[in-house]
Amino acid sequence: MRSVKLIVAFILLFNSNHVFAQDFTDSWLGHFSYLDIKDISQGETKVYGAAENAIFTYDKQTLEIEKLSTINGLSGETISSIEYVENKGLLLIGFENGLMQVYKESENDFLTVVDIIDKPTIPPNNKRINHFMIYNDFAYISTDFGISLYDINNLEFGDTYYIGDGGSQIKINQTTIFEDQIYAATNVGISKALVSNPNLIDFNQWTRIVSANWVGITSVNDKLFASRSTRRLYSVINDAISELVVYSDLIVDTREEQGNLLIATEKEAYVYNTETSLNVVATAQTIEDVSMLFTAVSLSQNNNIYIGTQGIYTTAIGQEGYGILQTNVSDTSVYQEIHPESPLLNKFFKIKTQAGEVWGTHGGHSVTYNFNGGLRRSGLSHLKNEEWNNISYDSIASAVSNPWYLSYLSINPFNTNQVYVGSYFSGLLDINTESISIFNQDNSSLVPFAGAIHLVLANNFDSNGALWVMNGRVDNSLNKLENGQWTGINMQDIINPRTSNLGFSDIAFTDDGKVFISSLNYGIIGVDTNGDKKFIEDVEFNMPSEKTWTVETDLQNTIWIGTDRGLRVIYNTSEFFSNPTFQVSDIIVLDDGTPRELLFQQYITDIEVDGSNNKWIGTLDTGVYYLSSDGQETIFHFTKDNSPLPSNDILDIAIDDENGLVYFATEKGLVAFGSESSKPEETLEDAYVFPNPVRPNFNINNDKIKIKGLTDNVNIKITDIEGNLVTEAESRTNGKFKGFNLEIDGGTALWNGKNLGNVTVASGVYLIMLTDLDSIETKVLKVMIVR
Template identity: 35%
Template sequence: MTKSIFSFLFILSLQMGFSQNKLSWQGYFSYNEIKDVAASNTALYAASENALFSVKTSTNEIKTTTTLDGLSGQTISAMYYSAAFNKRVVGYQNGLLTVLNESDNTILKVVDIISKQLPANVKKINDFMEYEGILYISCDFGIVQFNLKTMLFGDTYFIGNNGAQLQVRQTAILGAYIYAATNNGIRRALVANKNLNDYQQWTQVAADDCVAIRSFDTDLVAINTSGFVYKYNSNSNLFVGFTQLPQPAVALYASADYMVITTAKSLYLYNRQFVLLRQIDNKTIPGITSDFTCATSIAEKLYIGTKADGLLVTTLATSSGFESVTPMGPLRNSIFALENGSDFFWAVYGDYSGEYNPYDLDSYGISKFSKEGWLNIPYSEVLGAKSIVRVLINPTNENQVYMGSSYSGLLKIENNVPTFLYNQTNSGLDEISFIPGYNNDVRVNGGVFDASGNLWLNNSLVKEGLKVFKTNGQWQSYPIDKVLDKSEDVSYGRMAIDKYGTKWLATNRDGVIGFNESSNTFKKITFGPDTGNLPYSDARVAAVDTNGQLWIGTTKGLRVLSSVANFKTDKQLTTSPIIILEDKLAQELLYEQFITDIVVDGANNKWIGTADSGVFMVSEDGKETKYHFTINNSPLPSNGINDIAINKSSGEVFIATDKGMISFRGLATSANQDLSKVYVYPNPVRPEYTGEVKISGLVDQANIKITDVTGNLVFETTAEGGTVAWDTTAFGKYKVASGVYMIFISAEDGIETKVKKVMIIR
């Protein structure tokens, strides 16, 4: 099997000061979909979906810029580098403009285009063109001026007939004129004209719907939507045909010496005499399966952007090969589900709509991140499994992983190799049969391992939707349809299992179903005061906390079952909302919120993902919201949360969104059974370090005292979970001096103790 294991090229952390405390973040972004490229004399700049990177042409050294550095998580549509001002300018589909000053690494977000009183769907930024310090920004409504020195916007040009909006794809300067390629032909005006905001100053010089226009040496080149390439004849004041491309162009770039025309399948390199020097077809590049998106040249190198295979570099010579110069990361940014093991995690990219509809089906691979770096397994090697939406790691054998598909059944992976695909033909899983035309559609969206190592699975839209795959290789089905209102017409969300062996299944029509095979009993918690008191019958997740409470997230809010032990005794299980005080008024926690996931950390805090409001971290009882992370106060690239996973040993919280994944490293690690694995980091604490000292590997409720060498107490606390933090102050009053500090740790019962040391260097 052909796979690529990549070293992780960057470990990004950012100390971001919020009203909480200093928080530690790390990014896990994909750079494989190249949106645009730009060049300086020494570097190639590339924009992926919502992140940037640069490549030094002399060394291929790579530097990345992400939301952790201050970028927006929105989708990038265009990028430009100004050599005169040493600035990168990034344009977004929603009209946001971001300027990166390369000299001091500052980032400025400019919202003038977003703020314009125009429909949201016409604010996309398509291209940048610089002339005498002014950046002409091509947008779906017209042209906007931006002064690169003052960082202020100038005039806006609506250049259509009678001042109508026109979709401007690119602009170019040739001689005394500025030209605009639009969806209604090419228009031009005198660039020195002070009244360019008057549409009457613009005249149409070509009628074709044009996608690109660039000045190249003393010529002007334009391309229409059918792939016909024109050159401008200044003598006749007409555009004349140059060549017909076999398919439409997606990008046109021109440097001092070369012009590159890019189509989805091919690119064409021309010199100043318009001689074709090199044609490259994507099917001739080994390992490349995706379309081209853009290309440009620097000196004798050619850089090629692709839709899913990152950035490639080759030389202008026709015989040269290709090299990838893409930062390592997951296959895609939109990670739909993930799950972590002891020191790794798996990520998958299939998805479905809010109604659990997986169509159009996704054909994506899968990814694993570990200390060795990224392992990306392409779709061609996952045995045809489409729309993979869930990861299930065997807790007794982490080399054995199962992945649920919302169309193809269950994929088995052993030692990082996909080995078997379970479906209706070779397992106890069933295909949809009650809907005509849905042949071979086998949906598995959730699963849990029980204490005996059996794998319990849900199987949507079939009669017996609860399955168990036993350790002996046998399958068994359970008649969950007996407790459902709609029998087969039910889709399942996530699953959970409690210490009594009760399985909890979230459903889209019947709330949450509990099942315990020891008594062969099903019970339902659904909408209505007498049938469970859920706020809505569409439940997405059920999570059991360390106190035995069941936290249920629905598409319209949150409920909590006080004890999973009630399953044995109560005929009807009933949940309650969590009532909090907000502005001295009683409020329901997460009222009407679409909850996508709930995960319990080592200190019994709850991490709650939502469809459009970011991530909430609430206290053990839910009465206190400790964090609420959104795109406005954190590096989250999106408020749409797909999945959350927590490494119980390190406390790292992985948050997967529809625009990329980041992680948050807090203090809530799982408590250890004893004090044999206590460690202190960083140690020593050097002068340049401004963060906290962490003491990890603790037992729950351990007492920690820190003293100087003479025995003066400077810090004391009780552990809630497996980690505590010390800010290196004496009870928050002042920073302690340089020296060795003793850390005395004792278990709650006082029987077990441990002593550690930490060196502080100021």
């Protein structure tokens, strides 16, 4: 009886699903970190560096650097591999989740390819793109499931090869062409097949020449080299392997460039000449006394070596990467850093902004205020004058001991050069342009929870310039620094035992001096001006959860509360204290005529109020909402699908009242939206109009004339030079996003150049008459329009 052998070919057919990415450069800014490098690819004139989820190009001739991020259409997902196809003007970008994008240089546009990520037969955790190899106008894509072919002329997928036992999915780390064979380094061995074989989808056409976990393979001239996960480099001759080198560290990159073999380990980069034997041409090592790792290596025609770096973030080390390091074969002792100015890390814990500056922390803690959810050693990111001037962890640690888990921060409203940063371990840092010092049990009312551990949490300045600071799991958990004097306020009459509440995440103040605090276990806590204290935390008082994460006072003295299960407000803060059965309010809106609770069961992380009293609300999983002052209208709802947000998990929001930028911090990067809103001024003294004059090349209908420096309640009349009324608006009536030609958004008015008849005005001089409706203060501005 003869046995019959069944040959099964597993075929993955991709119907190339392409989506053109949207460009957001008109209204958004991106602030991504470019210090940790995932991969490098270069051509004759430029180098591409892939960071965590953003890319930059370095022009070798002009030395100019350009950035590419979600603002330009990049996905924002974590990048795993890139390949520059210079003769096609294409950059292929692979991501850890299986997404692929093609950047077209000539069009400055991204094509998003979702074939792999949308394929249900591939497990989600097996879709990572590991390597691109270009051969005969096809990209051979090494993935965690097999090898996929992508036609770079027609920009469409071809076949996919499953080359594991029985046609199973196995991890392909890298492929190369040697002689007439395609070789694949996999996690179970090295396999090969005839590259011209039209039936490579049949796993039986592939031969495994050796087993084990192979992390890289490349051909150099007439030789073949492969690297293993055991830190070893081998030559492959007639399908037999021969050990060449044992390295001290793991091999992270194996490639051929300029006829040389390049090897990068975590600590060293090597350039080898392979013409006769394996000869070291150059060795580059990590910088002495600097903690970092190498991630990739590339060699240019003029023998410049480009090395990707990555920071080390452990309990013992807190050092960010250095972007790409450039050195030369002739002297590898000299390095040049290449990367755009950027924050230290993508993941922010908290941000604050004031007067055009942004400060950000990266430390933090877990949702239950444990250390294991935070980053022990990290510096501070600081944006000033449109440049990032960061403070490294080592700089801070040289001034104070153990500045671990830097978390909550406040900028001094009277001195923007001074910022207070809470260390969730050591105390409160006082950082200014000249020095760094710390407040702890030795010089303040802040006392340790245990030993020398100070669990300093939320802090904020009130309108009088006093700094309020929360200190976790101690008796005097509320502290106040005013005029250089510290005062500790005992909270045990409501929080008892002191360890029954694990943490405090936010502080807000009312106009009459009441203090409201968000807490993990006691809901919303209030402290009245007479010292009375109260908390509301359960459904009996209409609280959806005891876990509150943010609290904010709006311009009408209403308290807005964000919990992990929805939104609540306090309209009457006096009744909060006086009424023992007081209930917080939810907001009911009509959804297609059906009443529903606003942001029902949403995990709210932050609430910020802009100059128009509108609310920016950040959430976990559903992005950010921009609501009207009463919450009845959703003006914007930004997610990663309709905006450059790299994540729908919003960790913090900050509004710069000076320039109208609204910053959104996520674990994958910081972006800013140009809202054009500003905080109202006290008087009209500094009001001005721009651009002025309005020139013919200015798109007046879309970009609009701005009138800045307005007070809270103002009337604006615009007339021609003869006194004829052109248009009119008032703060409480003509709000933004309501279709008015002249609209007022906090301290800024925007005019689209149209009159009451909805016709764009002619060239001429126009008078802008401002009247504060409360104080009757007036001011007249002039603007010249040239069409």
